[in-house]
Amino acid sequence: MGWPTPPAQLPRRWSIANADAPDAALPLVISAGTAGGLGDAVRVGDVVIGSDNINANADARAFGYVLGQVPGMPVSYPVPTDLLEISAVELPEHRAGATLHEGLMLSSDSFVDQERSVVVKELFDQVLATDMESSSIAQTCHVFGAPFLSIRGISDLCGPASDADFLTHVDDAAERSAEVVTAVIAAWAAAGSPRIVTA
DSSP states (O other), X not given: OOOOSGGGGXXXXXXXXXXXXXXXXXXXXXXXXXXXXXXXXXXXXXXEEEEEEEETTOXXXXXXXXXXXXXXXXXXXXXXXXXXXXXXXXXXXXXXXXXXXXXXXXXXXXXXXXXXXXXXHHHOTTEEEEESSHHHHHHHHHHHTOOEEEEEEEEEOSSTTHHHHHHXXXXXXXXXXXXXXXXXXXXXXXXXXXXXXXX
């Protein structure tokens, strides 16, 4: 299950704010797990790194905000370019045939089925994948200025067989996500664990 609502952000806020001494660099926060694929080129077994994160449920357009924008917050939560460059890792050799994508990650309060996926893709035509957590965590990291990455293995394609596909592929998708997370952490450490300042 996800934690897209503000009250559930409090434990993460405490963890980030108290990660170390007040003047220490904030930690690199990575959200790993699975997601539903929405991009035309995304397939089950692929991995998506969110280069930008948006809350698909936020709709305050009546008050002058952009669709997906939480009032008082940015339109989206883009990942700094230098962090994306560090994250440009290779998939393991035994994952031949799978693809590592970078692009827009949407978060939704509910499982995105075929009917909702059509609407979501019309509203956010650049979307690659959807989960239930990333935009909320990205928002929390934005508040504290901590760098954030969402790395998700694709378990289903939000289509007519999405429920069955999710159950069949969720464990493998999570494992693929973990493999990329491990590679990204290694690349980040090799780069000297740089302090990456977010906007």
